[in-house]
Amino acid sequence: MKPALVILAGGEGSRIGGSKPQRLLGGVSLLDHALSYARKTNAHLAVAAREERQIGTCEAPVVLDDPSIEGPLGGLVAGLRFANAQGADALLTIPADMPFLPDDLADRLGAAIGENRAAIASSAARLHPVCGLWLPEVLALMPKYLASGRRSLNGLAEEAGFIAVEWPSDPVDPFFNINSVSDLKTAEELLAG
Template sequence: MKIAVVILAGGEGKRIGGNKPLRLLGGVSLLERAVCYASGISKLCAVAVRDETQIGNIGIPVVRDDPEIEGPLGGLVAALRFARDEGVSAVLTIPADMPFLPTDLADRLLDSIGQSRAVIACSGGHQHPVCGLWRTEGLDAFAEYLASGRRSLKGFAKIVGYVAIDWPVDPLDPFFNINSEQDLAEAERLLA
């Protein structure tokens, strides 16, 4: 199955002082790391943001989060529309703030999706729906989901039907995400 990869980078990053996608880890921005990762999976990559000033020029297409939908769900809508418009049936979403994603993420999710409309990553007993493979046909369920007043990715995954795939966390949780200066310092330590 041919897929697109869309990096979700639309959050404000308030807990880290803003501009989270441009924060440096090992001298490379979190966004550049995510673009490199995504490019290794598919030639069809984009980044979803609320405002293009959040990221500057990155060399891949930029799609705008749906302004009517708060949080990462707005990025998922943009990602699904991008994939559909590009003629592919599924999109892998990854966040800009998870610099240690597993190398087998796309392969394992692709192998596991079966007849489901989504498959999401899990680790340490936690689901990470920002790291998911989503069939574009899931767009058909958005109007009903939005009418319910709910806005979570987990809730949307339940509506469309999903499976969850678990990764080990020893020695490192591959879905470690950076939300604060302390997280960034820990990521630097882990990178070293």
């Protein structure tokens, strides 16, 4: 399987004071942490954002979230369109705010997907649908899903048919995400070691 990879960076980041992808962790922006991770996969890469101003200067192609769809679902739609344009057979999504992602994310999700349309990362029995491998046909499910009034990635994964792939959360949850100043401080401590 040769997926494209899209970094979901379109959130407002209101709990951290805005511009979350540009926040610094260890002197490096959260987006640059995500880009460094993504480049190791050798996948076709793009960053999905509501507006380019959210991410500042970026050395990767930017795709804009579907403006008619709120939340990360808009970024997923933009990502699936990007993956289709690249001729990829799947889309791996990661967020800009999870700096400790496991190196085996793409491999394990790809190995597990089987007959499902999505494989979603999980840790501590909690799904992380922003870290998912999505097949292109998920895009065709969007009109019906949106008409239902639902907007969550979890709901879309259920609609698509997914498998959860569990990672250990001890000693550090690899899907720790940064939503607040306190989370950023914790991440600094984890990075320091």
